[in-house]
Amino acid sequence: MPSPVPRHTDAGGDAMTGGSGTLRDAAVARLRTMIITGAFSPRERLTESRLIELLGVSRTTVRDTVQELVHEGLLTRDPYKGARVAELNADTVRQVAEARFPLELIGARRINEHRDTRAVAALWEAVDDLVDAQARSDPEDEYSAHLEFHRRIWLGAGNAFLMEFWPPIAHQISSHMVRIQQQTRVIDVDMHRRLLSAIERGTPYDVQAELRTHIVASADRLAESLSGTDGPED
Structure with a gap:
């Protein structure tokens, strides 16, 4: 299982990843890289709780991250089941x-x-x-x-x-x-x-x-x- 981002928690509860950019940008980059490098299988389900643990960020940041990667076509939304890794045909x-x-x-x-x-x-x-x-x-x-x-x-x-x-x-x-x-x-x-x-x-x-x-x-x-x-x- 991919290791979580190192945690340096800010006052709002999100884990700080360091470097430039926002927490959301860092979370998007981290999850995008994991998808690109095959850390997940096609159609693998990614629940909010799993992503919170994996990325070390808040639920709000996870939702923003998922929304961005759905927009990019790397994830799909599965009603009531969370996000899934996009599958090609x-x-x-x-x-x-x-x-x-x-x-x-x-x-x-x-x-x-x-x-x-x-x-x-x-x-x-x-x-x-x-x-x-x-x-x-x-x-x-x-x-x-x-x-x-x-x-x-x-x-x-x-x-x-x-x-x-x-x-x-x-x-x-x-x-x-x-x-x-x-x-x-x-x-x-x-x-x-x-x-x-x-x-x-x-x-x-x-x-x-x-x-x-x-x-x-x-x-x-x-x-x-x-x-x-x-x-x-x-």
Whole structure:
């Protein structure tokens, strides 16, 4: 069982984790990391009392933490039973990829066509952050750097309306990457470098082909790995 966060209790009853950020931020980061690294099984139930003990924080902070990770797609709510670790199924993985590909392609193509050096530099920075996180064996930072890489592709479209679709897609990416990180332990940096190289100096066809491989082919592989594990809903 994962060990609780070291406790330094404040006047309000929450355990202080030290460092920067709020108690809620620290609890969210702690629980997110445990989910990413496979501390819990898919659909495992996480009651409030268990999370209070595990995270060393108050019931209010636990509820806020669960709400944030439900919003991110890493947890689901089970009425009267608490939260559960989100479970993927093959059909959902493929459907998300089908919806995500043409939307992300808008940003990738615009950066490519306009030779947007500022956007490209920001993407390389995200790749560097991903490499650094892997070198430090920090799954939380690896997870964050990966999401930031793709968010910056979407931002490259310069389309505020398009960004309205980013949050739900990001939540699904989160769930997918959790399973990939659990299976392989690392995100494929070379795949991200190939995509970014195509965006930076490739043809529009190169961009489309690399992004399709990145999103659709990767989703197909993940779906295949899930096809034998989908269980009945309860």
